[in-house]
Amino acid sequence: MEKLLFELSKRGKRAISLPKCDVEEVNPEEVLPEEYLREDIDLPEVSQLEVVRHFTRLSQLNYSVDTNFYPLGSCTMKYNPRVNETVASLEGFANIHPLQEEETVQGILEAAYLLKEYLKELGGFADVSLQPAAGAHGELLGLLLIAAYHRDRGNTQKDTVLIPDSAHGTNPASAAIAGFKVRTVKSDKNGELDWEDFKKKLDDRVAALMITNPNTLGIFERRIKDMAHALHERDALLYMDGANFNALVGRMRPGDWGVDVMHFNLHKTFSTPHGGGGPGSGPVGVSERLKPYLPVPQVEFDGERYYLNWDIPKSVGKLLAFYGHVAVWVRALAYILAYGREIYRVADHAILNARYLRKKLEGLFNDPYKHVPCMHEFVLSATNLKKYGVKALDVAKRMLDFGVHPPTMYFPLIVPEALMIEPTETEEKETLDRFAEICKTIVEEAKTDPQKVKNAPYTTPVRRIKEAEANRKPILRFPK
DSSP: OOOOOHHHHHHHHHHHHHHHHOSSOOOHHHHSSSOOOSSSSOOOOOOOOHHHHHHHHHHHHOOOOOOOOOOTTTTOOOOOOOHHHHTTSSSSHOOOOOSSSSGGOOOHHHHHHHHHHHHHHHTTSSSSOOOOOHHHHHHHHHHHHHHHHHHHHTOTTTOOEETTTTTTTTHHHHHTTTTTTEEOOOOOOSSBBBBHHHHHHHTEEEEEEEESSOOOOOOOTTHHHHHHHHHHTOOOEEEEETTGGGGTTTTOOOHHOOOOOOEETTTTTTTTOOOOOOOOOOOOEEOOOTTOOOSOOEEEEEESSEEOOOOTTTOOOOSSSSOOHHHHHHHHHHHHHHHHGGHHHHHHHHHHHHHHHHHHTTTBOTTTTTTTTOSOEEEEEEGGGGGGOOOOOHHHHHHHTTTTTOOOOOSTTTSSSEEOOOOOOSOOOOHHHHHHHHHHHHHHHHHHHHHHHHHOOSSSSSSSOOOOHHSOOEEEEEEE
């Protein structure tokens, strides 16, 4: 295993020669409070070559979509086209500052305005805010908008958000942070929102329903329009989690279903890097009902120039120190422009790949919703391997030895021993076939040599860790 820089450190080594200080030196004791002063800053002392080799070796240990298959359900780990990086690296985008005068940054303002307009069209919304820094941040904004709407209308009794039992964990968390109570709606035998349970819980205290469509089981919520109608009759709103928009883009527009607010994940549907690869971005689209409450500033165009509009009297305020993750916007815009009117092919091939792979895996794991067509992803269950003492976690760990990233495990919570698989549209048929063969091999091993699966992985830099202990007692600094 690669040593830490602290372990490589030897006193007197240095990686760079600094020029002589050309400003007046300041005594730290005169400008810093005593509690922030340290006699020894305790940084590693290494040569430049050691630094380069260290981080290069660490990068070679990383697993990414650039190295192999990454079917992480609900995360849409698609390929990030290099042309996006080229465009985002252009000097006019990369070397600007958020405090520049608007006249000097018309290029990025135009790019932001175009992205906003394309997202409005793709989502069927009245307007879009680009500010949120990630999907959960977009959820929070959406719920703050809903709260502002009800506050403005005097709906003081509306303090509850309905959320399906299959929802992403960020949904109830965001609702709670925004000040709402959360009430769970169960799923039916088809994996969709249980209509009768929904109607029973839809009372005058309900401010909104948060739903993902397709949902986290990869199943399309067919009664989405009925939900919107039922909610609107009670002056409640429909929030849609846009995490799975990859199955819809260019084919269906949530705004047309009556959705009042939805966050887009640019780092999923629109191919910008995420996870260890870069920051997310969660723009929020809204219906006319919520447009007056969007955060400031909004990027606007008056026919001659692009500008930041701060004059939104009912705005919920500002979400970030500046305006959003600008470099992510540029990458997403490049992606949209590259596809143009054929962006619907993204959804078509995402669904095709998921259905093909689901068929290839038929009989290897339990399929709790095999009677229902999937969209861009599907959820299987490893409960059929429990009689051999093998769990979903064991299957996932064994996959690492074959050089593929495991699917999402144990989510959604309503499926025991869940394996949530999303191949995305960017994978070749040969990759899907290979993954199916890997799964077949692991299932056979579980039956004939279960200990081999239970002790995996064998080829990774780190074997099995004590995951619960690592979460509860993380070691966050090098013990000197």
